[in-house]
Amino acid sequence: MFGYVVRRLLQLIPTFFGATLLAFLVIQLAPGDFVTRLELDPTQDRESIANLRQQLGLDQPLPVQYAKWLSGILQGYLGLSLSYKTDVWNVIGQRILNSMVLVVLATLMIYLVAIPVGVYSAIRKYTWPDRTFTVLAFLGLAIPNFFFGLIMLFLAVWLSDLTDMRILPIGGMTNEFLHLGNMTRAAQILFPPALLGTLVFAGLFWWRVQRKQAATFGIWVGLVLFGMSALLMLWPLLQGPGLPERLPYTESPLWARITNVLWHAFPVVIVVGTSGLAGLMRVMRGQMLDVLSQDYIRTARAKGLSERVVIYKHALRNAVIPFIAGIGGLLPGLIGGAGLVEVTMAWPGITPALLEAISAIDVYVIMGLITITTVLLMIGNVVSDLLLAWVDPRIRYS
Amino acid sequence: MIRRAQLSTPQANRSFFQQAWIRFKRHPLARLGAAVLLVFYLGALFADFLAPYPEEKSFRDFSFASPTQIFWRDQNGQLTRPYVCASERRRNLETFKVEVITDCEKGRYPIYFFVKGEPYRFLGLIPADLRLMGGPWLLEDQAKLFLWGTDDFGRDIWGRIWFGARISLTIGIFAVALALLIGIFMGSISGFYAGRPVTFSIGLLNPRFWEFVRRSRWLDHLLALVGLILMAALLYGMGQGYERYIKPDLQRVSTLALGGLGLVLGLVGLGGLMYFLVWRSHLARALLWLSAWGGMAWLLWITVWGFWQSSRGLEAIIAGLIGAALLGAIGYILLWPRIELDLDTLIMRAVEVLAAIPDLFLLIILSVLIPMEVPPAVRFVLVVTILSFVNWGGLARIIRSQVLQLREMEFAQAAQALGAGDARIIIRHVLPGTYTYLIVAVTLAIPGFILGESGLSFLGLGIQEPATSWGLMLSKAQATGITAFSERPWLLIPGVFILLAVLAYNFMGDGLRDALDPRTKV
Numbered sequence: 001m002f003g004y005v006v007r008r009l010l011q012l013i014p015t016f017f018g019a020t021l022l023a024f025l026v027i028q029l030a031p032g033d034f035v036t037r038l039e040l041d042p043t044q045d046r047e048s049i050a051n052l053r054q055q056l057g058l059d060q061p062l063p064v065q066y067a068k069w070l071s072g073i074l075q076g077y078l079g080l081s082l083s084y085k086t087d088v089w090n091v092i093g094q095r096i097l098n099s100m101v102l103v104v105l106a107t108l109m110i111y112l113v114a115i116p117v118g119v120y121s122a123i124r125k126y127t128w129p130d131r132t133f134t135v136l137a138f139l140g141l142a143i144p145n146f147f148f149g150l151i152m153l154f155l156a157v158w159l160s161d162l163t164d165m166r167i168l169p170i171g172g173m174t175n176e177f178l179h180l181g182n183m184t185r186a187a188q189i190l191f192p193p194a195l196l197g198t199l200v201f202a203g204l205f206w207w208r209v210q211r212k213q214a215a216t217f218g219i220w221v222g223l224v225l226f227g228m229s230a231l232l233m234l235w236p237l238l239q240g241p242g243l244p245e246r247l248p249y250t251e252s253p254l255w256a257r258i259t260n261v262l263w264h265a266f267p268v269v270i271v272v273g274t275s276g277l278a279g280l281m282r283v284m285r286g287q288m289l290d291v292l293s294q295d296y297i298r299t300a301r302a303k304g305l306s307e308r309v310v311i312y313k314h315a316l317r318n319a320v321i322p323f324i325a326g327i328g329g330l331l332p333g334l335i336g337g338a339g340l341v342e343v344t345m346a347w348p349g350i351t352p353a354l355l356e357a358i359s360a361i362d363v364y365v366i367m368g369l370i371t372i373t374t375v376l377l378m379i380g381n382v383v384s385d386l387l388l389a390w391v392d393p394r395i396r397y398s
Numbered sequence: 399m400i401r402r403a404q405l406s407t408p409q410a411n412r413s414f415f416q417q418a419w420i421r422f423k424r425h426p427l428a429r430l431g432a433a434v435l436l437v438f439y440l441g442a443l444f445a446d447f448l449a450p451y452p453e454e455k456s457f458r459d460f461s462f463a464s465p466t467q468i469f470w471r472d473q474n475g476q477l478t479r480p481y482v483c484a485s486e487r488r489r490n491l492e493t494f495k496v497e498v499i500t501d502c503e504k505g506r507y508p509i510y511f512f513v514k515g516e517p518y519r520f521l522g523l524i525p526a527d528l529r530l531m532g533g534p535w536l537l538e539d540q541a542k543l544f545l546w547g548t549d550d551f552g553r554d555i556w557g558r559i560w561f562g563a564r565i566s567l568t569i570g571i572f573a574v575a576l577a578l579l580i581g582i583f584m585g586s587i588s589g590f591y592a593g594r595p596v597t598f599s600i601g602l603l604n605p606r607f608w609e610f611v612r613r614s615r616w617l618d619h620l621l622a623l624v625g626l627i628l629m630a631a632l633l634y635g636m637g638q639g640y641e642r643y644i645k646p647d648l649q650r651v652s653t654l655a656l657g658g659l660g661l662v663l664g665l666v667g668l669g670g671l672m673y674f675l676v677w678r679s680h681l682a683r684a685l686l687w688l689s690a691w692g693g694m695a696w697l698l699w700i701t702v703w704g705f706w707q708s709s710r711g712l713e714a715i716i717a718g719l720i721g722a723a724l725l726g727a728i729g730y731i732l733l734w735p736r737i738e739l740d741l742d743t744l745i746m747r748a749v750e751v752l753a754a755i756p757d758l759f760l761l762i763i764l765s766v767l768i769p770m771e772v773p774p775a776v777r778f779v780l781v782v783t784i785l786s787f788v789n790w791g792g793l794a795r796i797i798r799s800q801v802l803q804l805r806e807m808e809f810a811q812a813a814q815a816l817g818a819g820d821a822r823i824i825i826r827h828v829l830p831g832t833y834t835y836l837i838v839a840v841t842l843a844i845p846g847f848i849l850g851e852s853g854l855s856f857l858g859l860g861i862q863e864p865a866t867s868w869g870l871m872l873s874k875a876q877a878t879g880i881t882a883f884s885e886r887p888w889l890l891i892p893g894v895f896i897l898l899a900v901l902a903y904n905f906m907g908d909g910l911r912d913a914l915d916p917r918t919k920v
C-alpha cells in the first residue's frame with residue numbers, strides 16, 4: 001500500500017511538468033505580450049518600452065522564461081503580476097478561495113442529495129417518484145449550466161419584483177452594506193423553528209439509541225442541518241441588537257459576513273452542482289440495482305433480516321464503493337463547470353480572474369491560476385484513487 | 399397461420415444491425431430524441447426558408463423589440479387569417495419609456511405562407527426566394543414580423559435560431575469526427591504497442607548501431623534520400639501555394655476550402671513519403687533520431703545559458719549543475735545506450751497531461767490563439783480544432799482499452815501468423831471490433847462538444863459576429879444587464895434550444911447503447 005501511494009505521487013511529477021509546459025507554450029504563442037499595448041501608444045518612449053520589456057524578462061527566449069518561472073515555483077514563488085505590479089499570490093489567492101467555497105459546497109450538496117435519492121429510486125424502481133427523478137436527472141445533465149445560471153438570475157429578479165424583497169441574491173458574492181437589523185429580526189423569527197427542529201431530530205436520535213438502533217441517514221441530515229442553522233443564528237441573537245442597523249461589509253462581524261456569503265452562494269451552488277448531482281444520482285441508482293440483484297441480498301432476505309438492514313447494511317455499503325471514486329471524476333467538472341457559472345452570476349472566482357488576466361496578457365497570473373487548479377485537480381484524483389483502494393479490498397496495488 | 403409464421407421467424411436470419419435497429423425502435427425516448435434532432439437538422443438546412451429575413455438583416459430602430467403580436471380576430475371579433483399591425487418605436491406617453499408600439503389603426507397586414515421573400519441561395523448555390531411566412535408588406539418593410547423578438551442589433555431571433563443551428567449543431571459532429579480521427583490513431587497505436595517497446599535510438603559507438611544501419615539495402619538509403627528531398631519540395635510547394643494563392647484571398651470561402659484541401663493532401667503526402675520511402679531506410683531513421691537528440695541538446699543549451707546569465711547565487715549554481723548533468727546525459731545517450739520507447743506510456747502520459755488541466759481553462763487559453771481578424775469560416779474550423787484537441791483523450795482511452803483486448807484474440811494472432819503488417823492488423827482486424835462501442839461513445843460525446851462550443855461562444859471566445867451560434871445569442875441576455883431578465887426574457891430562447899439538442903442526443907445515445915448491446919435480446 002505504501003509503495004502504491006509513493007508511486008502514485010511520483011507519477012504526478014511528469015504530469016505536472018507536462019501540463020505547465022503545455023499551458024506556458026499556449027499562452028506564449030498567443031500574439032503580443034504585456035508590453036505590446038504600450039507600443040501602440042505613440043506618446044510612449046520606445047526606449048523605456050524596451051527597458052520595461054527587459055525588466056520584466058519578456059525579451060528572453062521562451063525556454064528560459066519557463067525555466068525562470070519553474071525555479072520560482074519550486075521556491076514557492078508564483079511570479080510577478082505584470083498589471084498589478086505585485087506578487088501573483090496577492091492577486092489570485094482570494095479568487096481561488098472564493099471558487100473553493102463553491103466547489104466544496106457543491107460537492108457536499110451532491111453527495112448529500114445523490115445518495116439518498118439514488119437509493120430511493122433504486123428501491124422503488126419504475127414508480128412515479130423514480131420516473132420524476134429520472135426525468136429531472138436527464139434535464140440536469142442536459143442543461144448548460146450558464147443557461148441555468150441565467151434562469152436562476154431571472155428567477156431572482158422576478159421574485160424580487162414580485163415580493164419587493166431580496167429573497168434570492170442577484171449575482172455577486174457579497175453586498176457592499178449588510179443590513180444587520182434585518183438579519184437579526186430574521187434570526188429572531190427563524191430561531192424558534194430551527195431550535196424546535198433540532199430538538200425533534202435530537203429526540204428521534206435519542207429514541208433510536210435507546211432502542212439500540214443506529215440512527216438513519218435522514219436523522220443525521222436533519223440534525224446537522226437544523227443544528228447548524230440554529231447555531232448560526234445564535235450570534236445575531238446575542239450580538240445583533242447592540243449593533244447598528246447597517247454596516248459596510250468589511251466592518252461587519254464575522255457571522256454576518258459568513259451568512260451573507262452563504263446566502264449569495266446558495267443559488268450558485270445549486271447551479272454548479274446540478275449536472276454532477278444528476279450524473280451521480282443515475283450512477284447510484286444503477287449501482288444499487290446491480291447490488292440488489294446479487295445472490296447475497298437474496299440470502300440476507302431469506303435469513304429473515306428486515307428490509308432496512310438488507311438495504312442499508314448489505315446493499316448500500318457495497319453500492320457506495322465506486323461512488324467514492326466518483327469524487328475524482330467530479331472535481332474537473334466542478335472546477336470547469338463553476339467557471340461559466342461564475343462568469344454568469346458574477347461570482348469573483350477563478351474563471352473571471354483568468355479572463356481578466358488573459359485580456360491583459362498578464363502571463364504569470366494566468367500561469368498561476370492554471371497551475372494551482374491543475375495541482376488541486378491532480379491531488380483530488382490521487383485522493384480518490386487512494387480512497388477507492390482503501391475502501392475496496394479487491395483492488396490490487398500493482 | 400400467417401401471423402404465427404411471421405412471428406416464428408428464426409432470429410438467426412436477422413443480422414446484428416437489423417436486431418439493433420429493432421431494439422432501437424422499441425426505445426420510446428430514443429425515438430423522440432431522434433425525431434427532435436431530425437427536426438433541428440432540417441430546420442438548420444432550410445433556415446433561409448424558415449426565416450422571414452436574411453441572416454444579417456438588422457433594424458436599428460427595433461433593437462430588443464418584443465415578439466410581434468399576432469392577431470387572430472378582426473375588428474368585429476371574427477376569426478380571420480392571422481395578421482400583424484404596423485409598429486414603430488416612439489415614446490409611450492403613459493410610461494414615458496421609448497418602446498415599440500403596435501398600432502392597428504395604421505394598417506393591418508395578413509401573414510401569408512409559402513410566399514416570395516427576399517432572394518437567397520439555398521445551400522449557397524441554388525437561387526430561391528420562397529419563404530415560409532411573410533407577404534408583400536414584409537418586402538416593402540411596412541410592418542415587422544419578429545416571432546420571438548429581436549436582439550441588440552434589431553435582428554429577428556426566430557430566424558437567427560435556425561441560422562445559428564447550422565453552427566451549433568454541426569460543430570459537435572465535426573469536432574467529434576476530428577477527435578475520433580486523432581483518438582483512433584493514438585488509441586490504436588497505444589493499445590497495439592502496449593508492452594512492446596520500440597527502439598528509439600542506439601548510441602553511435604554501440605556495435606548494435608552499425609548492425610541496425612546495415613539492416614536495409616543501399617537502394618533503400620537512396621530511396622530515403624529521394625523521399626527526404628521530395629518531402630522538402632512538398633513543404634516548399636505548400637508554403638509557396640499558401641503565399642501565392644491562399645493568403646491574398648483569405649476572406650473567400652472557396653479559397654479557404656481549397657487551402658484546407660491542399661493542407662490535408664499535403665499532410666497525407668508527407669506521411670506517405672515518410673512511411674513508404676524514408677522509414678524503410680535504417681540510416682535515415684538513425685539520422686532522424688540523431689537530429690532529434692541534437693535539437694534537444696540545442697534547446698537545453700539555450701535554456702541553461704540564458705538562465706545562468708540572468709540569475710545569481712545558489713540558483714545559478716544549481717541551474718548550471720542541472721544543465722551540465724542533462725547535457726552530459728544527452729551526450730552519453732548519443733554515444734552508447736539503446737533507448738527503447740513504449741509508445742503506450744508516451745501517449746497515455748500525453749492524455750494525462752491534457753486531462754490534468756481543467757478543460758474549460760485549456761479551451762479558453764487555446765481560443766486566445768485564434769487571430770481576431772479571421773473570416774467566420776476559418777474561425778469555425780479553428781474552434782472545431784480546439785474542441786477536438788482538448789477532448790480526444792477520452793476517446794483514445796476507450797479505443798486503447800478495446801484494442802488491448804482485441805489484439806490478444808485468435809483472429810488477430812492468426813493474421814499476424816499469416817504475415818500481415820501491424821498497420822493491416824490494426825485497420826482490418828482489430829478496429830472493426832470496436833465500431834459498436836465507438837458509435838455509442840461518439841453519440842454520447844457530441845453533446846459535450848455542443849456544450850463546449852456554446853460555453854466558449856457565450857464567453858465571446860468562440861464563434862463571433864457576424865456569424866451566429868446559440869451560445870453567442872445567449873450571451874446577449876447576459877451582456878445587456880440585469881434588467882434584461884425581466885424586460886426581455888425572449889433573449890433566453892437560444893438556451894432552450896441548446897438544452898433540447900443536448901437532451902435529444904443523450905436520449906439517442908442511451909437508446910443506441912441499449913440497442914447495440916449484444917446481450918439484450920430482440
